[in-house]
Amino acid sequence: MLEIARFLLPGAPQRVAPFSHAVRAGDVLFVTGQMPTLPGGGMVLVEGGIEAQTRQVIANLKTVLDGSGGQWERTVFARVYLTAFERDYAAMNAVWEASFPPGGLPARTCVGVTALAVGALVEIDLVVAL
Structure with missing residues (x-):
């Protein structure tokens, strides 16, 4: 039977809806779409436009990955809204391309x-190989 683990991470950004920050199914990690909110700031958006918001979403995704056993460079698929x-x-x-090593872009x-x-400008979710 496929092992499934759900992660509700106390150090991750506050959830904006009822969901797990990430779910591991076997050797695949599904990371819920993250918003450009500030850690510890509740539902407060980072100041600035799309560049600042994209950088914050990536930082929030990396926080979730750190807490759930994933690695940014092992992202195999992403959805950007x-x-x-x-x-x-x-x-x-x-901003997205600069966050990955050369030749390391996932499908998207x-x-x-x-x-x-x-009121976010951007949201990104991930599928990560473990």
């Missing part, structure tokens, strides 16, 4: 959405 796709796509991509889907929780 943007509320202002045409305006923010290029700037988000620049990026979609435009009408809104995100807490």
Whole structure:
């Protein structure tokens, strides 16, 4: 039987809905979409535009990975959600690409959405190989 572990991490960003921060199923870790909120700041968004928000989402994802046994560089798939796709796509991509080693980009889907929780501009979720 496939081993499943659910992670509710006290040091991770505050959850904006009822979910686990991450779920491990066998050798795969599914990380819930993270928002650009400040650690310990409740539902407070990081100040700044899409670049600052993307950097904060990545930092929050790395915090969840650290607490659940995953590694950023082992990300195999990501989904990115943007509320202002045409305006923010290029700037988000620049921050995203710089966060991985050369040649280390995961597969990815990026979609435009009408809104995100807490008024965020960006949300990203991951699938990570353990």
